[in-house]
Amino acid sequence: MKAVINSNSLIEISKLIKADEFSVVVKDEEVKIIGTNTYENESYIEQVVIKENSYGNEKNGYKTIPRNVIQLFPKNTTLIIDDDYIKSEDQEIKLEYEAEESNEIKFQSKKNAIISNFGEMTEGKYAVSRAETRPVLKCMYINKSDIVALDGYRMSVRSYNNQVKNDSIIIPSFIVDKFNKFNKKDVAFIFENDDYVRCCFGNINIVCSRHVGVDFIDYNALLPKESKIEVTIEPSEVVSICDKILKFGLDSKLIRMNFKKNKSEISFKTYDVEFKKSFKSNLQGEEIEMAFNPKYIVDALKNYKGQAILKIVDEISPMLITDGDKKKDLVLPIKLMRWY
Secondary structure: OEEEEEEEEEEEEEEHOOOOEEEEEEEOOOEEEEEEEEOOOOEEEEEEEEEEEEOOOOEEEEEEEHHHOOOOOOOEOOOOOEEEEEEEEOOOOEEEOOOOOOOOOOOOEEEEEEOOOOHHHHHHHHHHOOOOOOOHHOEEEOOOEEEEOOOOOOOEEEEEEOOOOOOOOEEEEHOOOOOHHHOOOEEEEEEEOOOOEEEEEEEEEEEEOOOOOOOOOOOHHHHOOOOOEEEEEEEHHHHHHHHHHEEEEOOOOOOOEEOOOEEEEEEEOOOOOEEEEEEEEEEEEEEEEEEEOOOHHHHHOOOOOEEEEEEEOOOOOOOOEEEEEEEEEEOOOOOOOOOO
16 A cells, blocks of 8 residues: 555544544545544444545555554654555654554435534533433534533523534534534534434544434423513623632632622622622613522623623523524523423
């Protein structure tokens, strides 16, 4: 075999998947780098494929490279790979490592989505659960024009003109975890069939087994149908206050938000410190005081520009944050049970 690739591709794929080895595969003038993980007697599979540019002088075949060898490659360097050697301009590695070729997962999709505003999709990643108890909540959910994430304490819904066929796709956590690796201006193509979900970003394909027989939470049932109180705020002002509180290191992770007519107030109290800070607000309805985790407030509001509207039913129900258009975020007050 013979292939010419850039070392950055091998370095990048080693960061995207924790595979022990990677295959450089040449077939019919296509050059691909493939990394695969299998779990639980091959019942769950993860794979990343990077397609390289063809220079026209490749030879069919494959070369498998162990993960630790990739550390020896300089960044952004042209590598010439053949059956025996990996060479750059000033470096040569003779590799006698033998392993089976890692085959690319092939499948015909039954569902697909085109995410043209990928940056908005990643905004909701903060609400993905980190707990292992309900694996489906570690996923994100595409339902027609909505992209949803929730963890039982907060929820993010982003609505946009998305091209989705056949209703819905659950994006597994293995793919969700890679979102921060890509440019927010990228276009994401997502495909699903009975066995796998594939997400494509340019020349990179990420594939993993889908969650079979698992339904996502009925998120529409969690959104309040009406509100008794509406508060219009400047999100950046509230985020700035909560950021300062988080830097203070509040052990209780509890702040009080007292919503008033013209100026509302954020406060907290410890055994030796009592803090109060006012912020601009426009309240419609009765004044109300609620308690929240300040990090949850920051995570929800940091993606808003201009103004945000807080829709409140009472002090014990989830608070809905919205821009009145494409963004909805739900935050559960403290001292409550989960809302599902």
